[in-house]
Amino acid sequence: MKGLSRAQKLIPAIAALLMAVTAGQAQEWQTTSSLTGESKYGQDFKHYDYVNPDAPKGGTLNATVLGTFDSFNPFIVRGTPAAGLGAGFGGGLLYDTLMEDATDEPNVGHPLIADAFKYPDDYSSATYRLDPRAKWHDGQPITVEDVIWSFNVLKANSPMYNRYYENVTEAVALNDREVEFRFDQKGNRELPKIIGQLAVLPKHWWEGTDASGKKRDITQPTLEPPLGSSAYKIASFRPGSEIIWERVKDYWGQTLPVKVGRENFDRLRYVYFQDDNAMWQAFTKGGFEDIQMEMSSRRWATFYNFPAFEAGDVIKKEFKATARANMQGFAMNMRRPLFQDRKVREALTYAFDFETMNRTVFFGFNTRVNSYFIGSELASSGLPRGKELEILEPFRDQLPPEMFTQEFKLPVYEQPKSQPGDRPQPTPASQPEPERQHLRDVVRLFGEAGWKIQNGRMTNEKTGEPFKFEILGNSETDGVIATPYINMLRKVGIEATLRVVDTSQYINRLNNFDFDMVTTVPAQSSSPGNEQRDFWSSRAADTPGSRNLSGIKNPVVDALVEKVIFATDRDELVAATNALDRVLLWNFYVVPQYTRAVTWLAYWNKFGIPEKQPDYIGPDTNSWWIDTEKEKALAAKYKGVN
Numbered sequence: 001m002k003g004l005s006r007a008q009k010l011i012p013a014i015a016a017l018l019m020a021v022t023a024g025q026a027q028e029w030q031t032t033s034s035l036t037g038e039s040k041y042g043q044d045f046k047h048y049d050y051v052n053p054d055a056p057k058g059g060t061l062n063a064t065v066l067g068t069f070d071s072f073n074p075f076i077v078r079g080t081p082a083a084g085l086g087a088g089f090g091g092g093l094l095y096d097t098l099m100e101d102a103t104d105e106p107n108v109g110h111p112l113i114a115d116a117f118k119y120p121d122d123y124s125s126a127t128y129r130l131d132p133r134a135k136w137h138d139g140q141p142i143t144v145e146d147v148i149w150s151f152n153v154l155k156a157n158s159p160m161y162n163r164y165y166e167n168v169t170e171a172v173a174l175n176d177r178e179v180e181f182r183f184d185q186k187g188n189r190e191l192p193k194i195i196g197q198l199a200v201l202p203k204h205w206w207e208g209t210d211a212s213g214k215k216r217d218i219t220q221p222t223l224e225p226p227l228g229s230s231a232y233k234i235a236s237f238r239p240g241s242e243i244i245w246e247r248v249k250d251y252w253g254q255t256l257p258v259k260v261g262r263e264n265f266d267r268l269r270y271v272y273f274q275d276d277n278a279m280w281q282a283f284t285k286g287g288f289e290d291i292q293m294e295m296s297s298r299r300w301a302t303f304y305n306f307p308a309f310e311a312g313d314v315i316k317k318e319f320k321a322t323a324r325a326n327m328q329g330f331a332m333n334m335r336r337p338l339f340q341d342r343k344v345r346e347a348l349t350y351a352f353d354f355e356t357m358n359r360t361v362f363f364g365f366n367t368r369v370n371s372y373f374i375g376s377e378l379a380s381s382g383l384p385r386g387k388e389l390e391i392l393e394p395f396r397d398q399l400p401p402e403m404f405t406q407e408f409k410l411p412v413y414e415q416p417k418s419q420p421g422d423r424p425q426p427t428p429a430s431q432p433e434p435e436r437q438h439l440r441d442v443v444r445l446f447g448e449a450g451w452k453i454q455n456g457r458m459t460n461e462k463t464g465e466p467f468k469f470e471i472l473g474n475s476e477t478d479g480v481i482a483t484p485y486i487n488m489l490r491k492v493g494i495e496a497t498l499r500v501v502d503t504s505q506y507i508n509r510l511n512n513f514d515f516d517m518v519t520t521v522p523a524q525s526s527s528p529g530n531e532q533r534d535f536w537s538s539r540a541a542d543t544p545g546s547r548n549l550s551g552i553k554n555p556v557v558d559a560l561v562e563k564v565i566f567a568t569d570r571d572e573l574v575a576a577t578n579a580l581d582r583v584l585l586w587n588f589y590v591v592p593q594y595t596r597a598v599t600w601l602a603y604w605n606k607f608g609i610p611e612k613q614p615d616y617i618g619p620d621t622n623s624w625w626i627d628t629e630k631e632k633a634l635a636a637k638y639k640g641v642n
Helices: 006-026 144-157 159-164 191-197 276-285 297-302 342-350 354-360 386-398 434-448 476-490 503-511 532-536 555-565 570-586 628-637
Strands: 060-066 099-101 108-111 114-118 125-130 168-173 178-183 232-238 242-247 267-273 291-294 314-320 329-332 451-454 457-460 468-473 495-500 517-520 590-592 598-604
Touching (some): 060 276, 099 191, 114 191, 125 144, 267 276, 342 434, 342 590, 434 451, 468 503, 555 570
Parallel strands (some): 060 267, 468 495, 468 517
Antiparallel strands (some): 232 242, 314 598
């Protein structure tokens, strides 16, 4: 550097210092994580603003469950987990996670087992620091070793965890409180945050022996109540028919901000029924189900006339719940040759008459689903443009050409409504009624795929085989949805049937992709990322237990999923998700059904309820509590209600 001024010589040093400061800022401990801006609570979070921090503890919450259970291990494909254990990410009622997802904000996490986390500015790793107070129900501390063991076990045995944490190569202890998760790629902005959703399991318990001296095995179902760490533990159970959870009085985390004013019931009692109608009757009589999350439009509109409701002892209420607006549709299993032709899948989509069904079956409550990311900026619309078009352009030759020239629209089975003052206009003979037009389109599309109607049956022109398939279900609701669709398909010679099976068989058949068509609800967030692999990737299509029910194996979809995961900022994430949504829609992998961005609850009037409830997830019943005076009044009036 001979000949340079002193100031010029200092420039590299200053630049290096600034880089170090920037990196250092990214490495500062954070106590709240967010993918979409700062949490409204900031880093100094005390408790949710909607809860009653002084809510009393006590009482029993009664609930009913359809089906049965045969396992307390929710992390493997085998077995049907008991109520309260969950069957997806997180630890259910038994296990705490490193951090807890917020109830009233999307894509936000608050401290639980970990009191803070940090990551470098290139997103190449994440370090979580454990709360020294965290302990198991047996009093032993939750350790870094437990976290590492849990990560390795879940990634090895759970298909969902395996794909969710695909880019996490290892978990390493830095000291007795800190564990570093290392990634094999940089730029995955979501990954440091979602590590916080890891359920932490007790290594010492799972590697120990049971009362008979037999070594426990995390890879197998079990009916031995596992050791947990959360606010509840299993108090008693009758295999397949009842499970009772009790609140842990000395739960280590009860003063954490995410727990204050919540988890107020002393006991949670789940009773299993084999019939949906029996569950409903049990709710109306009282004593078996205290809170009914109503899914049936017909019941919501017409069944609430039983004595307890008329007397005001059962209340029904609608809550806003933006997180509930998701794609719901019939997934066509492309592992079956019958559904491998896109024209066939498009034809089956055109045969779904939503408008008539919504008017005659759902009392007009529902909205048609036209996106996998409905109701947000992530949903595709119009024609691809701007950054989305740039993302799609390299794949143009592998995509349906009409995707670039036509807006995606689902068939509408109603004539356009007249505006006030319009004179009714007759439908011209050249313009058939919507149903006839759409069924003609169905027949045309089947014809383009090599099928034609012969002797009243849709028949393959080469093989002579009829087009027939089975819709798999597990409740009365499946019949309500499927029957009008089956009747419509019959009009074009397609033989579709519905098979309703018990819950255990249903879960087993889904896990092993043993179905032709089934209703799916791929729930999305406002910041999609690594979970998209489990929904759509080619690898997931061949992995039992994955959520790729349609069996999608599309290299363009695979590439777009990776673009979503590795988006560098919000604009790029939105564009990549728009592109993914558009490609999924135009490939007709599901027959879209409907959605509702509200939650319907009916409940016995025995609760204290905070005035405000989250608009994001809807009602947080964990923030409710038993009003003892109301409960006594009900018990005196209705035998068995408690």
